[in-house]
Amino acid sequence: MTDEPGQPPALTTLSLAEKAHVSKAVEQKVTPFDVSGGVDESGKLLPVDYDKLVREFGANLISKQLLERFEKVTGHRPHRFMRRGIVFSHRELNVILDRYEKGQPFFLYTGRGPSSDSVHVGHTIPFEFTKWLQDVFDVPLVIMLSDDEKFMHSQKIEIDDARKYTKANVMDIIAVGFDPKKTFIFSNLDFVGAAFYENICRLAKRITINSVRGTFGFTDSNNVGEFHFCATQSASAFATSFPHIFGTDRKKVASIPALIPCAIDQDPYFRQCREHAEKMKYKKPALIHSIFLPALQGPGSKMSASVDSSAIFMNDTPNRIKNKINKYAFSGGQDTAELQRKLGGNTKVDVPFQYLTFFLEDDDELERIRVAYEKGEMLTGELKQRCIAEVQAYVQAFQERRAQVNEQTVAEYMRQRPLEWKGNPNPIVVEKPKK
Ligand code: TRP
Numbered sequence: 528m529t530d531e532p533g534q535p536p537a538l539t540t541l542s543l544a545e546k547a548h549v550s551k552a553v554e555q556k557v558t559p560f561d562v563s564g565g566v567d568e569s570g571k572l573l574p575v576d577y578d579k580l581v582r583e584f585g586a587n588l589i590s591k592q593l594l595e596r597f598e599k600v601t602g603h604r605p606h607r608f609m610r611r612g613i614v615f616s617h618r619e620l621n622v623i624l625d626r627y628e629k630g631q632p633f634f635l636y637t638g639r640g641p642s643s644d645s646v647h648v649g650h651t652i653p654f655e656f657t658k659w660l661q662d663v664f665d666v667p668l669v670i671m672l673s674d675d676e677k678f679m680h681s682q683k684i685e686i687d688d689a690r691k692y693t694k695a696n697v698m699d700i701i702a703v704g705f706d707p708k709k710t711f712i713f714s715n716l717d718f719v720g721a722a723f724y725e726n727i728c729r730l731a732k733r734i735t736i737n738s739v740r741g742t743f744g745f746t747d748s749n750n751v752g753e754f755h756f757c758a759t760q761s762a763s764a765f766a767t768s769f770p771h772i773f774g775t776d777r778k779k780v781a782s783i784p785a786l787i788p789c790a791i792d793q794d795p796y797f798r799q800c801r802e803h804a805e806k807m808k809y810k811k812p813a814l815i816h817s818i819f820l821p822a823l824q825g826p827g828s829k830m831s832a833s834v835d836s837s838a839i840f841m842n843d844t845p846n847r848i849k850n851k852i853n854k855y856a857f858s859g860g861q862d863t864a865e866l867q868r869k870l871g872g873n874t875k876v877d878v879p880f881q882y883l884t885f886f887l888e889d890d891d892e893l894e895r896i897r898v899a900y901e902k903g904e905m906l907t908g909e910l911k912q913r914c915i916a917e918v919q920a921y922v923q924a925f926q927e928r929r930a931q932v933n934e935q936t937v938a939e940y941m942r943q944r945p946l947e948w949k950g951n952p953n954p955i956v957v958e959k960p961k962k
Contacts, residue, residue, distance in 0.1 A: 555579070558744050559792050560680070562819065564827050572827030574876075577791070577818055581616045584794050586816065589617055600624045603663045608656050608817065611884050616791065618801070619813040623786045627664060630954025634772075635660055636763050636785040636812070638671035639700065641692035642681065646699040647838035648918070649820035649830035651925070652885065654703045656817060657788045661709060667772055667946045668710045670700060671763050675715040679752035690716060697937050699841060702929035705940075708947045711772060712940045715759060723768040731758035733803045742795045760793075761800035764812035771943045784810035791816040821881055825857035842926070845919045852879060852915050860900070860907035871903035872910070879907075879914035886917045 555565035555573065557580055564575040581588055594605045597620075608614040626633050637657045639650065661668050674689035684692075693714045700712065719727065739745055739754050766773045766783035773780045787797060797814055804811040819829035822837040830838035836855050839848055859877030861867040874880040874897050887893050896913065899905035 574826035586616045614817045616816040635668040640673045640677045641696040643832045644695045670712040672714045698932045726762035760796045785812040823855040868903045871901045
């Protein structure tokens with residue numbers, strides 16, 4: 528393309544052959560309902576271009592300076608997801624750090640759409656990170672199970688299915704290790720009402736059909752429930768939706784913002800929420816976004832709960848994990864050991880290496896592996912073995928915690944009750960301006 532930036536594209540006439548060629552390429556598409564990196568002209572799947580996505584969404588990449596400030600303000604080294612660009616983008620994380628520094632309140636909000644009984648490792652990434660944030664900040668956390676959303680969005684899911692999935696998923700979420708004193712988990716099918724419903728209505732009144740069409744790619748064939756759900760997902764970003772946690776002093780509670788850790792595909796909901804928050808006299812939620820764990824087949828797709836060979840499930844046995852990685856994990860290595868020794872492997876597309884960046888805590892070891900693999904000193908088989916051990920350990924630790932979760936535990940996390948938290952133990956004292 529020779530077009531200058533900012534200029535309208537030049538008008539050209541394409542021959543039919545040229546048109547056919549052009550139409551093979553498909554742009555990347557990321558909405559809460561559809562994630563694909565697009566397809567190039569030869570029909571090859573492309574990885575999601577996260578930098579481009581962040582520019583299009585109007586969010587911000589997490590800079591080195593912001594990471595340094597995070598460490599200074601919280602006294603914690605940033606999580607490996609942050610150090611490695613897995614949690615990579617944000618909206619107003621700096622505002623949350625300002626508040627933490629001064630000991631001003633905020634809370635965490637995240638969620639899951641329960642669409643099957645089984646949770647895979649990809650689903651646990653934002654939760655794992657949220658748990659860490661909860662430990663670092665010592666603040667309350669609310670977790671939405673959007674069973675209403677999944678019921679309305681899927682032809683296959685009935686209300687009873689949605690409820691069943693919610694229960695199974697809540698057990699898995701609890702197994703991530705959230706502190707029961709600071710965590711409220713709720714199902715929309717049960718919790719919508721009262722203060723929460725008031726906020727849903729306040730938002731629904733402001734969200735036009737037009738803006739939902741634009742933001743989510745809905746058409747006239749989407750049902751009204753899908754349109755309306757946008758207000759439900761966003762209403763949890765307001766502390767006034769949870770009087771049992773924050774109390775009923777509306778004016779005070781309205782000034783408590785949320786920090787929402789989520790995968791980047793959820794950003795459209797909260798963009799819309801942020802647009803309306805201040806007109807509703809609430810604080811805008813801040814966001815912190817993660818990328819997707821790639822499917823075993825490679826970085827062009829994300830793990831899918833409905834494709835067994837694409838994902839490692841949290842109830843897979845050690846042996847199954849080993850077989851799946853050996854059999855399906857896309858390798859960036861060479862076809863033979865000789866070639867690998869000579870040319871080395873490509874860690875950028877190698878799925879076992881990518882998984883190590885998610886799960887291996889030790890930065891130095893990860894760097895040693897990267898160098899050895901790229902130089903050809905390490906073979907594909909060895910890399911896969913290292914990856915298998917790490918993923919097995921992650922899943923096993925989860926399964927041990929999962930075995931402790933029962934109906935009673937679930938009832939406790941889902942009970943409407945006050946929570947206990949302390950926030951920053953050493954806030955900077957800001958002097959009140961003298962009157
Ligand atoms: N819509 C999300 C999904 O389909 C679930 C969800 C609800 C959520 N509220 C959220 C995700 C807040 C992240 C943050 O999985």
